[in-house]
Amino acid sequence: MLESMTGYGSAERAEKGMKVLVELRSVNNRFAEIGVKLPRQLLARELEVRELIRGNFQRGKISAFVQLQLDEQDEQLPVTVNAAKVRGYKALLETVRQEAGVESPVTLDHILRFSEIFESDNTILDRPDEIWQIAQSAVVEAVEKLKEMRRKEGEELAGDFTVRIAEIDRTLAEIQVIAADNLETIRKRLSSKIIAIAGRDVEYSRDRLEMEIVMAADKLDITEECTRFNSHNKFFIEELNNMSSGSGRKLNFLLQEQLREANTIASKSQNADISQKVVHIKEELEKVREQLQNIE
Incomplete structure (x- = not known):
């Protein structure tokens, strides 16, 4: 989870x-x-x-x-008043007032200047x-x-990831269908060029040209990339259901591999429809990447 x-x-x-x-x-x-x-x-x-x-x-x-x-709700203060000290300081102030010839009476403000009249109570503090x-x-x-x-946040993100990976799988399946037709089209186009060359008065090696066709078609074949991409998607979903720690780092690694395969497919296919679908896949992967920043 x-x-x-x-x-x-x-x-x-x-x-x-x-x-x-x-x-x-x-x-x-x-x-x-x-x-x-x-x-x-x-x-x-x-x-x-x-x-x-x-x-x-x-x-x-x-x-x-x-x-x-x-x-x-507790009105009891964590301090108490030492009544004896209050009376003692009051008497002392009265003596000072009389000896100094001051007519003003002793007030509460005068007594409160002596902090010793308060004592800390043995409270929880x-x-x-x-x-x-x-x-x-x-x-x-x-x-x-x-x-x-x-x-709970992780469960919500896992659900979102599952939906997006399913969409990527669906788009990838469409790409594979297009790629099969695209590869056959490329072979036919190259074969037509060979026929055109053969009609000219030019010396050439037919075996070498046919080998070049095979090599060119192989370079444009994205079957291997699609297979790896499908594998990464499968591992991604499995990791979503993995309870082990560090899932975020593993998913980030798989995401990088998915992006690498998407870029390779786009560069090898040389097909506008495939390129457009790869853009859609990369948009979904970017949304996944943003959400992965939230995963532990």
Whole structure:
């Protein structure tokens, strides 16, 4: 089963008062290239995130975005107020105000300048291992969703390839019919020239002329090219149904061979009808080539 290199996968995990959101985006690339953007609490896990992704994909440029946020339904803040310190700083400020002879009262703004009145609560944000457990499960789910989308894209492309190769096979069969008649026409034309030469008072070797006819006809014969082309088409369809990795590279190789045979047929045939049908085949192959850029 073919797999496309383009796709999208996302996952969300909400546990213990926090939420992890993961997004994976994949586009075409010759090799596997993975970019990861993580929140501060997970920076130490970047290599592990990369390996989770890399182990599932052979090719494609994959961008991973991981977000960490407090659960919107959890109203508890990850900090608490030290009431004793608040009272102590207030009393201290009152003493300073009296000693300095300042009449303005002590306000909340003055007290908030002392960050010590706030203390960090022992929340999930202070336990990176627990954050990673939740984030890891979200990454795994996003990877599976991305794989599923890439598989579906691959199925669509495989169907398109099958239709186009069938059209190429049909056109190639028409070319072979035309080529058989074309070859016979060429033989007759060359034979007519021999007869014309024989009617003149010119010394010549009949055996040599007949051999030249055979050689000329052989040079214009495209049977071998058509046979190889049919073989490449068969292997192409077989590879479409092959579950092994690296199918994209194999199909690209077969496509190059198909294009080579098409060009050879066009150059050898010396027939306008065949040349026109070869143009149609090459148009189909070009469409296949464009889509092959999406295959892993």
